[in-house]
């Protein structure tokens with residue numbers, strides 16, 4: 001049986017095994033897809049061992065995405081720009097190749113699944129870590145009129161912006177000063193706050209008077225504090241389940257050259273988890 005896995009720490013919560021098994025079912029075959037808790041000092045050795053033992057493809061999640069990027073020398077353009085890798089495959093010459101499908105996953109979820117119109121809208125991204133780096137180019141490609149990146153620690157926004165100098169209409173500020181840049185039509189929470197069930201303090205003044213949208217890259221079985229905040233203020237909201245499934249679909253097609261349907265898998269996760 002073809003072997004795949006996701007490496008992370010922690011990893012218990014990962015939905016990747018069920019997502020990829022449902023994809024494989026669509027094509028009439030079974031795969032072995034494991035979630036592996038990786039010791040922080042053994043990441044590289046474990047990756048090499050996985051492929052030496054005949055593994056076909058790996059997903060990489062928190063906290064190893066940047067380490068995967070540093071370790072691999074064959075990298076896709078989008079993983080170089082994101083500075084992180086979430087998908088590894090072995091090519092025909094035996095080289096390990098890194099890619100990043102997160103940005104595409106978000107883009108497909110926003111456009112195809114949610115049908116949110118980003119074009120000419122003012123977008124606020126909260127957070128300036130690896131997650132923001134991974135999605136910025138894809139969001140930019142949807143032609144918003146402005147993207148503002150607001151972060152608790154202002155210095156981190158500046159270093160992120162210096163990495164994306166070629167993108168115009170992208171600016172940054174500290175989370176404390178975000179009111180000055182308001183209003184926003186779309187707010188994306190790319191912090192790791194929701195993972196710890198923490199709220200990010202946001203003022204009501206940042207919301208557009210027209211319809212507005214809140215997207216949390218995180219997902220959990222209950223509403224995240226950020227989505228709860230948005231819902232109470234009349235936003236259309238979405239968690240990151242759709243993005244998770246779409247990034248997985250892109251990984252699946254990188255490994256197996258087959259594009260799975262995602263709608264039924266998203267529905268399955270929403271109904272069962």
Ligand code: ATR
Pocket residue numbers: 126127128129130131132151152153156190191192193198199200201
């Ligand atoms: P990831 O790879 O998930 O993006 P990261 O690179 O560690 O993780 O970045 C986490 C981001 O979430 C950072 O922007 C962090 O803000 P700081 O740079 O100020 O640390 C942000 N973050 C985490 N918890 C937060 C909270 N409670 N409120 C606001 N921002 C938070």
